[in-house]
Structure formats: structure tokens, C-alpha cells
Amino acid sequence: MQYEEIMANLSGELRRGTLILSVLSQLELQEYGYSLIHKLNEKGMNADSNTLYPLLRRLETQGLLQSEIKMIQDKPRKYYSRTKLGNEVYFKLVKEWKQMNEVIENLIKGDIK
């Protein structure tokens, strides 16, 4: 395997776990798919529709998100936002992310330039 391929795989794994946290973070208020992607990209978290749309459906099935169809210029648009359970899970994940970061910072201490 080439260096570029290895790096792409490992970076991907590193990012994947934080995507759910990122998505939940932006859904306190309703967003539809495209506006959510735009918000995430704008803030530096790359996300495309192929990854995001199945994730939104999965989080809705799990009860973390709720959706509402609204007609915008005669076209249906699906808006997502966090449920009460989604809020609980989100704040728990934020806490875990913070704890995990402290662990990693400790592990790589001295290796950060």
C-alpha cells in the first residue's frame, strides 16, 4: 500500500468517529440535508451527501433525531433536529470526547509541534 493510501485510510478512521458528534452538534435547531452539509463544511468538517444522508436516517431510526417535511417552493424538504434523547446522547458524547482528548494529549505529549 502506498503512503498516500495508508494516510487516507487512517485519517478517515480518525474523522469517522467524530462525524456523528459534529452532526448532532449542529441540530439543536432544524436543518435540512443540504444546509447541514454547508454548515459543517463551512466550519471545516468535510461531509458529503453520500455519507451524511444515510447517517441522518440512522440517527432518526435510533431516536436521536426527529424529522419534519416542509414544502419549500412547492418542493418537500426534510428538516432534522435533535430529540430529547438526542440531546442527552449529544452532551454525553461531548463529555466523552473531552475526556478522550485529555488521554490522547497525554499519550502524544511532546510529539505535538
Added chain:
Amino acid sequence: MQYEEIMANLSGELRRGTLILSVLSQLELQEYGYSLIHKLNEKGMNADSNTLYPLLRRLETQGLLQSEIKMIQDKPRKYYSRTKLGNEVYFKLVKEWKQMNEVIENLIKGDIK
């Protein structure tokens, strides 16, 4: 799905991506499987042999780790350490982890207690 099960899944995904970074961080000098698990757990990164041993073999196959068998009290012990490529990948991952953290901190701003 129950809340506990959902949380366990999501926390797992969050941690999985950082395990490789954690493992590479501890292998500037040689460690064998058990001593590596001990070091990681001691610093707060949970890792068990079922996850770690296949990962060490995978990273060796990819050329990021090298191994050496040493006889310790008449028993063979496999010691791992980072290769030159492993060093490059590790420092690149540290950098990416840092950048990703800045993005996430920005996304969850105000939600950290």
C-alpha cells in the same frame, strides 16, 4: 435500541479512530503486546488483546511497525516499534488530530461544560 447500547456504539466509534494514533504514540521504543496494553491502560486508553493484537499485525503488514522476536526466560516474545514510515505517518496523524480537534471545538463551542 436502548440508550446504553446507543451510547456504547457511539463511544466505540469515537474511540476506535484514535486507537491507532495511541498505539503508534507508544512505539517509538520497542514494546511487546502485553507491555503496550499495560502502558495504554495506565494512561487511560482502554485496549484489550482482542483489538490490539490484530491491529499490531495490520500495522506491521502496512509497513508502519517492525517486529523482533526475543527470547525472554526461554519464551519467545514479539517486540514492536515504529518504522521510518511509521514515524512519518504518526507525526502526520498527530497534526491531523490537532486540526480536527480545532474544528470540533469550534462546532461544539458553548456545549462543553
